[in-house]
């Protein structure tokens with residue numbers, strides 16, 4: 531089943547637009563968990579505690595690679611596929627390079643890690659994304675209007691009367707989405723810009739990081755981002771869920787926090 535189809539089923543089955551980000555920080559793991567095994571155990575327990583409440587999981591590759599824990603990431607994704615088969619995995623890698631190298635990055639994401647979707651930087655243009663787009667069943671999620679304070683440095687530059695991020699959204703929706711497998715990253719911290727993107731991409735899924743630790747506003751995201759069917763969003767939160775408790779009850783606390791976020795989001799839904 532394709533990423534977009536799996537995502538759509540998860541939205542409805544779990545009644546959830548929540549995406550849990552898996553960003554293990556070595557200094558924040560609960561007592562007794564450390565090293566590659568600790569990272570795996572921590573993330574696995576978070577996954578098992580929240581799988582019934584989410585539409586996707588989003589492991590961030592740097593958090594594993596920096597700790598030489600790529601093996602834990604491989605095991606974690608395998609665990610999600612085995613135990614929670616209806617929940618798609620988005621590998622947050624933000625790759626972007628010339629085609630001959632991008633081909634290897636596509637093997638990394640879809641072969642080595644068996645991710646259902648990957649985040650990519652569109653800055654090098656379509657030929658840098660083609661090796662990913664060729665996997666019609668996989669999701670290709672392109673940076674458009676990122677959540678960070680410096681996101682506007684380039685993304686808001688005037689580009690023929692429109693900001694660059696709108697040109698990015700238009701080009702991807704019109705020219706890159708032949709297989710219907712594209713999605714965009716639009717930060718929760720810029721809800722009005724998110725609404726401008728929604729207006730040009732129709733029902734294309736949007737990955738929306740920035741709720742929780744970055745202070746994004748759920749009501750504003752829902753107002754500007756949901757589709758007429760009340761979905762279309764993967765609203766992502768990492769630290770606020772992962773570190774809801776630093777004690778042995780971390781998984782229960784993650785469950786509670788993810789469920790609160792799910793219910794809050796759903797309270798602003800027009801339809802589901």
Ligand SMILES: O=c1ccn([C@@H]2O[C@H](COP(=O)(O)O)[C@@H](O)[C@H]2O)c(=O)[nH]1
Nearest residue numbers: 551590676677717739743744767768769
């Ligand atoms: O624009 C972007 C793109 C990606 N991210 C990633 O999402 C999470 C956010 O973590 P929080 O703890 O919920 O703030 C992290 O992995 C980022 O690399 C983003 O924040 N903004």
